[in-house]
Amino acid sequence: MPDVVRKEAEQDGVYVIQKHAATRLHYDLRLEMDGVLKSWALPKEPPLHPGVRRLAIEVADHDLGYAGFEGEIPEGEYGAGSVEIWDRGSHRLLEREEKKMVTVIDGERLHGRYGLVMFRWERGRRLWLFFKKKGLSSPSSSTG
Helix, strand or coil: CCCCCCCCCCCCEEEEEEEEECCCEEEEEEEEECCEEEEEEECCCCCCCCCCEEEEEEEEEECHHHHHCCEEECCCCCCCEEEEEEEEEEEEEEEEECCEEEEEEEECCCEEEEEEEEEEEECCEEEEEEEECCCCCCCCCCCC
């Protein structure tokens, strides 16, 4: 599959979700911010519709080049298992605070305004909720 590339506007960043069959099947949400891929592990399939919330466990940032990775992580290495790109595209960050983010995702599967809200620290990890917001269905719509 081709590498993930930026779309049109400079302020848009890379967006990708990688389906990762490691010890447990999960989905890795990655959003380009501050020159890296900010990353969260989602134990369940990402939300396609408003009203569905998913746990998102913040994990280490990744290099931008990792956005196009698909393949096998060998046994004995951290994250061993298969990785495939589940969705890709771009995102435009609308709001970013310490415990809250809103971004417009323009992917092949996910489209529209999505929120991330941090709700708890647990065992040294920041736990967030990831959900689709009602309203704006595509980045070309007004942001009202």
